[in-house]
Amino acid sequence: MSILHLLSYPWYLFDGRGVNLSEGGGSIFDLPRGADSDSQIAYYSTLQAGWHLCPMGYAVYARKIDGYAEKYGIDGTLVLPGLKIKGGTRINEKVSGPYLLSDKSLVVRYIDNFLANFSDLGASFDERTRQNVHEIRGLNAGIYHAAFELEERLDGLNKAIAGNITALTQVLAGRIDFIDFLNDPDTLESDLGEIFVFKKFDRMQRCFKPTAIKKFVSISLTGKSHGSIFGPRRLLDLASYLMLDNAVKYAPANSAVSVNVTEGEGFIEASVESIGPKIADDEVGSIFERGVRGRFATASGTPGSGVGLYALKKLVEDAYAGTVSVRVIEAAAPHGGVPHARVAFVARFPRAVV
Amino acid sequence: MGIWASMFGNKPRVWRSVNDIENAVTLKLAQRGPAAMRGSVQIAAIDDQPFSPAQNLRNHGYNIDYFNDVGSLDAVQKYGIILCDLQGVGSNFNADLQGAHLIREMKRRYPEKYIIAYTGSAKNTVMARLAQQNADAFIKKDADIQNWIEALDAAIAIVGNPVAMWKLFRKRMLDDGMTLIQVAELEDTFVDNFWKGSASIDRGIAERSSNIGINADVRAIIQGFIASLIFKAVMGA
Secondary structure: OOHHHHOOOOEEEEOOOOOEEEEEOOOOOOOOOOOOOHHHHHHHOOOOOEEEEOOOOOEEEEEEEEEEHHHHOEEEEEEEEEEEEOOOOOOOOOOOOOOOEEOHHHHHHHHHHHHHHHHHHHHHHHHHHHHHHHHHHHHHHHHHHHHHHHHHHOOHHHHHHHHHHHHHHHHHHHHHHHHHHHHOHHHHHOOEEEEOHHHHHHHHHHHHHHHHHHOOOEEEEEEEOOOOEEEEHHHHHHHHHHHHHHHHHHOOOOOEEEEEEEEEOOEEEEEEEEEEEOOOHHHOOOOOOOOOOOHHHHHOOOOOOOOHHHHHHHHHHHHHOOEEEEEEEEEEEEEOOEEEEEEEEEEEEEOOOO | OOOOOOOOOOOOOOOOOOHHHHHHHHHHHHHHOHHHHHHHOEEEEEOOOOOOOHHHHHHOOOEEEEEOOOOOHHHHOOOOEEEEEOOOOOOOOOOOOHHHHHHHHHHHHOOOOEEEEEEOOOOOHHHHHHHHHHOOEEEEOOOOHHHHHHHHHHHHHHHOOHHHHHHHHHHHHHHOOOOHHHHHHHHHHHHHHHHHOHHHHHHHHHHHHHHOOOOHHHHHHHHHHHHHOOOHHHHOO
C-alpha cells in the first residue's frame, strides 16, 4: 500500500508518459462529484508541475515526485484534483463531506511537509533496519563459526548435521545481503575484484542443499567454467542466492533444481532450471519488474514479494553489465491445482579481460 | 639491472631499485606458499562483540589478537593487518562515524597497514561511504571460512612482501615531500642491504638518510617502517 494513501486530499499518481500508476481517496476530503470522470482523469494525466484550473472549474495542484522510486516505489507526478482555492476556483456549488476553502500556499506547504516527514520516517526506518542487520549478521556469524568448529571436530552423521547448520547460516547471510541491497544498493558495490562465477554458484547450491533435501528436492551443478568476471564480489553472492532461493522456494517435492555454469566467447552464463508455477505468456515480459508476481506463483500460496527477480535483474545489469532472462522450457504436471512448468532463469556476464 | 646516469660527476652511477629484486622475492614467497606465511603477520581484530571467527582462523594458522575497542592509534602499531568493525568501536574518536572514522585515522597514521572493514552493516550511508573510501577491503561478519581465508591470504600476500610494502612506502615518501633523489638514495640502500637482513637495512638506511639531509623525525618514520617489514617469509625461519 502506497504511503500516499495517508494524504488528506484525493490524489492520482502518473508516470512520465501520463499512465495512471495509482490513486487514492483522501483520508479527510472527498473528490467533488464528477471530478473522477474519465475525461477529468485524462486531463489530470497531461498536467505538468504547478497549479491548474480543470474544465470543471476546480483548482488542481500537480507536483513532481522523484528520488523515492527505488526504495518506496513512488515516482511520477502527484496530482491533487478538486480543490477549492481562494481566488483560484470557478465553482460555487456546495460539496458533500468535510470541506476546506484553502489557499495555494497552504496546500503546497502541506505537500512539502508530507514529503519531508515521509523522507525522515524512511531515513529513521532505514537506520533501524541497518542496526538490526548489523546485529543479526553478528549472531549469524557466531552460529556459523560455532557450527564450523563443531563440524571440524565431529564424524559421521553429527558432522553432517553441523555442516547443515553452516550451510543454513550462509543462506541466511544471503537473505541479509538481500535486505542490505534493497536498503542501499551502493553499499554492496565495494570490494571490486575478480570473481569466479562457477565457484560462487557451486558454493551457493551447496548452501541450499539442506533446505532442498527437507522438501525432497534435489540440487545438482553441471557445466564447466574456469573464467572470471570483474565486479563487486558480494553482489554475485546475492545473485546466486536470489536465483537458487527462487528455484528451491517454488520447487514441488520430488523435483530437481539444475544449476549450470558455462562459458563462451566473451561471456559466462549461469542458469538455474527448475519446476515452478507457470509463468503466463503475458507475464514473461514483466516478471522482472518491481512488485510483479506471476498470477500462478501467487495462486500457489508460496509467499513472495515480487522483489527478488527485480533485484536480480537490477544488480546483474547495473553491477556487471550483464543480462537476465527467463526461458519457459515445457509444461509440467500441475501441483495443488496450479499450472506448473519447467523454466530456466539465465544470468549472463561479460568475461573479465585478462 | 637498471642503470641511471648520475646527474653529478663524470662517472655514471649505478642505482639499485626494487625492480632488481622483485622477481626473486616473488619466487621465494611463491615457493613458501600462502599458508606458510599466515603466522608471520600479526592481525588485530577490533569488534565490540566477541570476534567469532577467531578460533577457526587460528586453527588455520593466522595470528590474531582481539580488541573490543582501541583508545589510541598506538595500540595497533605492531599489526600489519587490521580487521575493524564499523559499528560499536571508535566512539572515543568519533561517536557518529565510529569504526569508519577509526579506519580513516588508522590509514592516515599508518598508510602501509592493510585495513579490512569487517562489517555487519553500516549505521548509515555516510559511514558506509567513508569506509569504502579508506579501507583496503571488506568482509561481511557472516562470511564463510573460505572467504575469510581468501581475504586474509590476499592481505598477507601484500603485507608479507617487503618489496610490495616498499613500493607503497616509496609513494608515501614522495607524497610527503621527499625529493626523487632522496627516495632513490634510500631505495638504493634498501636493495643493497636487502639480502643481508633487516638489521643491515636499518643501519644502512640510518646512515644514508643522515648523509642526504633527512631530518631526525622523518628518519624515525622510515626506520619504524623498516622495523615493521616482514622478512621472515622471504629469508626463511
